[in-house]
Amino acid sequence: MADMGGDRVEEAVASCAALLRPAAGRDWDGVRAGRLEWNCRRTAEHIASDLIAYAGQLAGRATEAYVPFDIALDEGTGNAGVVDVIEATGGLLAAAVRTTPREVRAFHPYPFRSANREGFAAMGVAEVLLHTHDIAEGLGLPYSPPDELCTWVLTRIFPQVRPEPDAPWSTLLWATGRGELPGREPVSDWRWSNNLVIGAERLTLQGVTPAAAADLRAGGTGGFEWIDGGPFDGTRDAAGMIVSAYGKGEHRPEWGMFVVVRRADGLAVGGIGFHGVPDEEGRAEVGYDLAENARGQGYATEALRALSEHALARDDVKLLFAAIDRENAPSQRVIARAGYTRVSEDLEKATRELHDLEGSLRLYSRES
Template sequence: MPGSAENSHRSPVTADDLALAVRLAVETLRTAPPDVWDGRAGALEWDRWETAEHLSDDLFAYAAQLGPAAPPLDGEVPFIWESRRPGGPANAIHADRAAGPAGLLCVLEASGALLVAMVRTASPDTRAYHGYGTSDPEGFAAMGIVETLVHTHDMAEGLGLGWEPPADLCARVLARLFPDVPADVAAPWPTLLWATGRTELPGHPRRTAWRWDGTP
């Protein structure tokens, strides 16, 4: 979790990092009992099924932003995002309920693979719109990893599922997207949870507002 003085020497976030995050998340969520997906996801207002759809939608949307020959810099690729219920996530991607949890996780895995492919093939000079700052392929990979790690935490919370992603992976995305977060707060994973408003740390109350900086 380098500070600004070290940030120029940070290790880059890669497509392999994103592929690892999605694989670990899917492997963990496959161990969840089939009857828990309607339960609330952590502190979110969504249930676990909706949260998995939202995560799939994030990964798909980030891939789509990098897709056009000249990606838009002033807004998102204009898919229709809509909620299935008041207060639910507004998604372009929805899983077929009849396919059950296995189908839901297949959608998640496929959406992750789309972003992995786009990060691998897009020019490093590509820039595309995001509300937290116009970003590059590495930035979209890092955003996809953060979404994957913290929303898997949301879904796993309360289920007794072991979910602690690799420290070096958390450290790289913290350095890329949260360069203002001090390096000595805690280990990388609890620091990422704190940076995204999910927990408090000694001397650092839980954040009530947060955002990353996706700019290259």
Template sequence: MEEAVADCVAALGTVVDRDWREVRAGRLEWSCRRTAEHIASDLVAYAGQLAGRAQDAYVPFEITLDGSEDGLDPADNAGVLQVITTTGALLAAAIRTAPRAVRAFHPFPFRHANREGFAAMGVAEVLLHTHDIAEGTGIAYEPPAELASFVLTRIFPRVEPGPTPWRTLLWATGRGELPGREPVTGWRWSNNPVLRSERLTLEGVTPAVAADLSLAGDGGYAWVDGAAADGTREGAGIMAAQYEAGAFHPEWAMYVLVRREDDRAVGAMGFHGVPDGDGRVEIGYDLVAGARGHGYATEALRTLSAWALARDGVRTVTAVVEEENVPSQKVVTRAGFTEVSRREGRIRYELGG
């Protein structure tokens, strides 16, 4: 967050002597001045959401720059940049101090975001609107590639990577073109989906988490037994490949199963892909050894299956289990699945809506 704000202030600090009120910010309808004020407003709003743990709506407050609404001498452009620096620091502090499991209200698309989601949204606001102001004032601007990549892999999961992260982010938000892709005329970022069962939180993975898990990282989780299971890493690798191919669908991807009592990950569960033309979707799961025997897999399977069957067009959830894997067979049957076939040492189970 601090890096994005510092980069913004350094770039726009070169044009503080210009009249931002009379210049339109790139392709926006706003002036450069209004756009700069919007950056500050969003940063402090995100900080308020996260610090206040707002759950159902935005915290009812707003920021007003000195004089901008009451007829007094308004803050000059340098003063606006100082406010952006300050509000950016407030959001960074809220992100650093929020516990990992905390979520706060944001409307798109699942009505919540965690600290990483708010960080990505804040960085996106800074990068994109700095670009708009730079375009309006006629100066060059390109942020560090890792900042644009951070935004893309956290809140733009369905956007296929392009030639560079920055060009891809500009295209994804209707601000640029990419060879072979249609122009974007409407867009919205996406925080990760989250479901809750009696004891667990099922946290949808982002492309960043999938990539880290596939490369033997922890994905940002404290795992029972100290590390994710091999099946989880294999599934994460599939998710990472889907992202690279532009075929990542966050709702129909992998969910990490987190035990709420101690915020430790016990395994992962997810779909093999989006529902097919017959309304059928396949589900798989994997628990670390130290978390088995406590009913976590059954509990999560019931929750995720019920969620899937409540979606439009989904008629059947299937699971395939090896014949020698008796514990997994018990999991699916306890979750309400029925055996429908056996072939080549594998049993297919189904649960209908």
């Protein structure tokens, strides 16, 4: 996962320019762009505006709102000039993505009020692909971007969407209300989803996208810089669970996996997260692990407290629980320091029978 999106932005912009430049002599003002209310000219200008806005967010390190600026094309600029501006602003976003440190997050309103460099790259690519499609529809031109580019977007900012491995472009169009997929209801209201980050005193818990999970499961870094000895095997196993849930359309980012990153140096030290969404009674299971070189410093306790407090602040969560081997004394100390207590033997027995838990596991819980 060496490329955090700069190359992808350039690839998307190149596909846009390849379609629009030969059509620059057409009437863009008098033609509506697909299903949009805008005409093709306004839509093309919007692509450029989005690209420079995202570049500005990253370059300006904006944390509370959008950087208050916009672009205006010179009077008399023709359609070919608009394509020039799209290429220029795309180059600026690609440069901003490449030069922004991995830990930097800048403001974006949905859904968690921030995005990292990869998120802004993915949003920029999505804007280019989708609005180029809108313009192509208006002008009656065929347009189909590379499948790999569409998959790249889906696995980063559409984690809740069940993929169609053989039809990523159709999936992206369906997910944004621009097309149909067999067996799925039409989409009328949609949002993309940047990864959630939960802050703690010395750590940040950074939500893992399906793309990062797939890389971790395959033996990669997931786009993180890890402490020596990391990631631990449990983190890779948990990443596999995310990949499986994503493939089934069951992944929900808030109830997935987080990589624990140390603020002081930006190094990832472990993984933490949930085994799935809360059940009908508001109960969810947590799990965690650390790389061996990060243990004994209170990181697991701090991360578990932060995750637990974030989850229990929600109206749909009443109880969190963890299953820990009775021989794992260090993990038992972590769970106790994080405010969890051992459940009664009767409840433990009933839960073990209901969920077919191993006899060596002990249950601990924390309520809202």
